[in-house]
Amino acid sequence: MPRDVPLQSLALLLALGACSGSTAAGAGNAVSAGITNLAPAASVPQPAGWADDLALRVPTDLNPDPDILEINLEARITEMEIVPGHKTPVWSYDGGLPGPLIRGKVGDRVIVHFRNSLPDSTTIHWHGMRVPNHVDGAPGATQPPIAPGAEFTYDFVLADAGTYWYHPHLDSAAQVNWGLYGPIVVDDPAEAGMFGDELVLMLSDMSIDETGAFTPSRTGGAFGDLFGREGEVLLVNGKVVPELLVRQGKPQRWRIINAARSRYYSFRFSPGVITRIGGDGGLIERPEPANLIKLVPGERTDVVFTPQGNPGTEMTLLWQPTDRGYGSTFNRPLEPVMTIRTVSDAPVAPARLPPELRDVEAIDTVGATRQFIDMTIISVEDDAVSMGINGIDGRHHDHEQVILEARVGETQIWEVRNDTDFAHPFHLHGFFFQVLDPADPSPEWKDTVDLPAKSSLRLAVYFDNRPGLWMIHCHILDHAELGMMGLLRVLP
Ligand code: C2O
Ligand code: CU
Secondary structure (H helix, E strand, O other), X not given: OOOHHHHHHHHHHHHHOOOOOOOHHHHHHXXXXXXXXXXXXXXXXXXXXXOHHHOOOOOOOOOOOOOEEEEEEEEEEEEEOOOOOOOEEEEEEOOEOOOOOEEEEOOOEEEEEEEEOOOOOEOOEEEXXXXXXXXXXXXXXXXXXXXXXXXXXXXXXXXXXXXEEEEOOOXXXXXXXXXXXXXXXXXXXXXXXXXXXXXXXXXXXXXXXXXXXXXXXXXXXXHHHHHOOOOOEEEEOOEOOOEEEEOOOOOEEEEXXXXXXXXXXXXXXXXXXXXXXXXXXXXXXXXXXXXXXXXOOOOEEEEEEOOOXXXXXXXXXXXXXXOOOOOOOOOOOOEEEEEEEEOOOOOEEOOOOOOOOOOOOOOXXXXXXXXXXXXXXXXXXXXXEEEEEOOEOHHHOOOOOEEEEEEOOXXXXXXXXXXXXXXXXXXXXXXXXXXXXXXXXXXXXXXXXXXOOXXXXXXXXXXXXXXXXXXXXXXXXXXXXXXXXXXXXXXX
């Protein structure tokens, strides 16, 4: 569309921080030319109150052992003001949006005494984490649904450094949209101080109208089903367009989580602003300069943001549409997500990142078993869309309808195919995989990956010693709830 061109440049202009003049590039050069006169980033703090708007609640640790985080967590309805002047009955963890930040170091034990004070049954799934099977939170597969008024204790060890999240696994398109999600960070003490100050940014959206009421969960009929429903209100850490204060040149680490039920997030940046350092399962091998951040639902990315806006200027971080098939980007406006204000203090000299972050060993695929996985749309009728994996509608799944099997100690190569007209974020519970991409051989630990329309991917998975039933599904939660989910049985 002819409109695309001006829109793209607008995105660049705004996302890059050139809001108050046309001389951003020139000023940027002047700054780099004079860089030796600037104080080193490490010796200058972030602006006072820089991340106050984005603060996350932390739970009370009931256990005196420094290696155990033991908490109470209650799911309940809490009225919140999301549309100014109106109340929304948010489904919350502990009365906040998002839920409290669960944070510990690798090897710590986490005990969550969960209480369901919602009107419906629920469970908690620890997205991306290698937890024991019985606490994975998949109803019907690893535990019964937790009924209203009932309690369940989740108890596991933090196995891998990285950024994760938790959310319900029952009626999830609705429950996640209503507010049930929270962040998890697992620290590797070796990373301490490596990337400077840090921010966890939990992105989500919510389907509410101008009076703050939730719109019905299944609006738009088959059309809404096929596209997956995106909420009108975009939230970062539960806030509408929060403000972040930054200092030119002073880096900060952003651990970004896409907790939206269906929305893909893409952001564009000018060169030198963003460096990708990690993804779903911790750090990647080497820092990668990036101009685009893209997160499918469920996915995480870890970046270092080095602000380049001139002192005293303001920019808007803009959501931009991502192609997820079938005209999904057509005529869609850019949407503001966060305001980034560069304080007027003197800039600092940007810090350098270590050239090597860590070794990520490639999964050895010699002798691996091959499996085929097909993301399918089985039938589309006005009000009855059926989706599945390998042609099986997962809504009717029971223990007999295991779509894949593996053995503890086995490595498999999965050929995942999407012959539909819509993109699907492919997610595996409980185990990381590596995408076998001949164009980019550097391995990375992932649990969620985009599968664009009419495409296929090869993944390598190694099954460690956690037998049981594990879910595979599309993380567009509307699709998962329409059957695009299935069970993998890992045999002892
Ligand atoms: Cu976030 Cu079944 O997953
Ligand atoms: Cu899907």
